[in-house]
Amino acid sequence: MNALPNLAAVTAVAVATVAFGAYGLRSRSTSDFYVASRTVSPLRNAAAVSGEYLSAASYLGIAGLVLTYGTDMLWYGIGFTAGYLVLLALVAAPLRRSGAYTVSDFAEARLGSRGVRLVATGFVVLIGWLYQVPQLQTAGLALHTVTGAPPRAGAWLVTAVVLVNVVAGGMRSVTLVQAFQFWLKLAALAVPAVVLVLVWRGAWHPAAAAHPAGTPYAAAPAAGPPFGPGGGQQLYGLYSLLVATCFGAMGLPHVIARFYTNPDGGSARRATVGVLALLGLFYLLPEVYGGLGRRYAPDLVPEGRPDTVVLLLPQRLVPGGLGEFLTVLVVAGAFAAFLSTCSGLTLSVASVLSQDIFGGHVRGFRKAAALAVAVPCALAMPMAGAGIGVAHEVGLIFSVAASTFCPLLVLGIWWRRLTAAGAAAGMLVGGALALAAVTVTVVWRPGPGWGGALLAEPAAWSVPAAFVTMIGVSWATRASVPARTAVVLARLHVPELLAGGPADRSARAGDRSARGRDRLSHNARR
Incomplete structure (x- = not known):
């Protein structure tokens, strides 16, 4: 490969x-840095969220x-997309109407x-840092694969940029x-995918799709069932994956933060509909590479490099300059x-660190950003550079997000009897259970059997445990x-269209107050 x-x-x-x-050099106020002054249009926000x-x-x-497991893995794309349908129905507009900068702001204001x-x-x-680690690991793997650079x-x-x-x-x-x-990612996958499908269908001579060593490709890799040996374990693994991906999306801090940037609750809903459309289009493409990889690149599985199939497949099927x-x-x-x-994750972590540790002003935000990306x-x-199975690792992090912030947001928005003690207990119980399962899965790799299945896909029991704890403790207190x-x-539920209503007045007052604090802080620094 030409590096x-x-x-x-x-x-x-x-x-x-x-x-x-560099466009962001216009940012001066706290509102600019945290929520882009809540002026992002639904179309732009849909593309940014995606x-x-x-x-x-x-x-x-x-x-x-x-490539490794076959068509059962199509559920990942379905679950990742369906999460936004749940988010649209339950939390998108109320989150924007809360007037918060971060999910921590929402929790304190609500309780x-x-x-x-x-x-x-x-x-x-914790979630932001756990999510960033596999991104950076895979960045090392990708750069090493295509250029030979040190992992x-x-x-x-990525960290520097x-x-x-x-x-x-x-x-x-x-x-x-x-x-x-x-749009770059969509085009970068779509254009080669079209060419690769044409090669597969015979538009190019089949000899173009030959192994560099001259040996023919195997028909498909050999791999065990992805969710256990079959039967009840396999069905449990599938359902638990869907729980993690569908409910984990609303618990990802960088996703939640984007809904605070819309002008109002209606815009937040329209942006979410746009995200559903864009994600539905994008997730048609990775499956093309995985499916063709089973025919033309099965050797990547025993080599421990299945995550590089997208990077290596084009030159295997289409030799030369093209x-x-x-x-x-x-x-x-x-x-x-x-x-x-990584930008979204760093921003979400920096926002909460800035407010709770570094004073909440622009200078504190910049210090927090350095810490958020360095750790x-x-x-x-x-x-x-290690071959880590990034999609499965991220799926485990979705389980942690679904077990903590999903119950907080759903009950915080829709159940008036939620208490501070219940919210804290639910997040701690759900987060501890999911984190323990993730740690055991990543470090010790549990074997077959129901014990291994429950640890490998914990969302089906950790999310209900968080909800039950949150409701039970709230009822007791x-x-x-x-x-x-x-x-x-x-404030969360009254539409802004009711001009002069409490939600409208409080949101506007909150934005004015934020701008006032920004001016005072700027004058003090001068």
């Missing part, structure tokens, strides 16, 4: 990301799972408890970058995936329901 064009593609994506991010959501797991990992806020902040940081180089590159963008302009900067990167060009496209799209997702980079270094619950719920 120079691929290195040029990576460099071009990094430069374009920084160039688009851009940050389509991570290494979507761009590379799903194809690797299909009037600093303790609940700190628990939420802890899980935002750690990819992680360092993300830090520059987030520190320079916060949410205003990252929004434009992520919208651009979604194959190199198609490889350049998919490499560019892969690094757009790493950069956009996962350090954690990823020992494993950079029902005397401590916040006094302002009715007012807060009215």
Whole structure:
């Protein structure tokens, strides 16, 4: 593989990301850095949400799972997309009407408890860092595969570019970058996919699809069932995966943060509908690479590199200059995936760290951003470049998100009897159970049997446990329901179209107050 064009593609994506991010140099206020002053249009926000959501797991990992296990892995794309349907129905508009900057703000405003806020902040940081680690690991694997660079180089590159963008302009900067990167990722997968399908159908001579060593390709790799030996275990694994992906989307901090950037609740709903359409289109593509990989690249499975099938398949099927060009496209799209997702995660972690540790002003946000990106980079270094099964690892992180923030948001928005003690207990129980299962799965790799199945896919029992705990403890402490619950719920549910209503007045007052604090802070620094 010619490393120079691929290195040029990576460099071009990094430069374009920084160039688009320069738009964020206009950011001056706290509202600019946290929520882009709540002025992002539904179409742009839909592209930005899709851009940050389509991570290494979507761009590379799903194809690797299909290559390894076959059509059962199509459920990943379905679950990742269906999560936004749940988010649309239950939380999109109320979250925007809350007027919050972060999920920690929402938790404190809804329950009037600093303790609940700190628990939420802890899980935002934990989920954000856990999610960033596989992105950086896969960046090292991808750069090493296509250029031969040291595995750690990819992680360092992504970290540096993300830090520059987030520190320079916060949410205003990252929004434009992520919208651009979604369209780049879509084109980078779609154009080669069309060519590869034409090769498969015979538009090019079949000899073009020959192994470099001259041996023919096997028909399909040999792999065991993805969710256990079959029967009840396999069915349980499938259902648990769907619970994790469908309910985990609303618990991802970087996804939640994007809904605070819409002008109003109606715009948040329209942006979510746009996300559903864009994701539905995108998730048609990884399956093409995984399916063709089972015919033309099965050797990647025993080599432990199934996540590289998207990067390697174009030149295996299309030799010469055209194959190199198609490889350049998919490499560019892969690094757009790493950069956009890491940018969103860094932004969400920096937002809560800034407010709870560094004072909440712009200078504090920049300090928090440096910490938010440095820690996962350090954690990823020992494993950079390893073949890790990124889609499955991210699916486990979805289980943690579904077991913590999903119950908090659903019950916080729709159940007036939720208490601070119940919310904190539910998040701690659900998060602890899911994290324990994830740790055992990643570190010790449990074997076959029901014990291994329950640990490998914990969402089906950890999410109900979180809901039951949150409801049970709230019922036991029902005397401590916040006094302002009715007012807060009215703000969440009353449409802004009711001009002059409480939601409209409070949201506008909150934005004016934020701008006032920004001016005071700026004058004090001067």
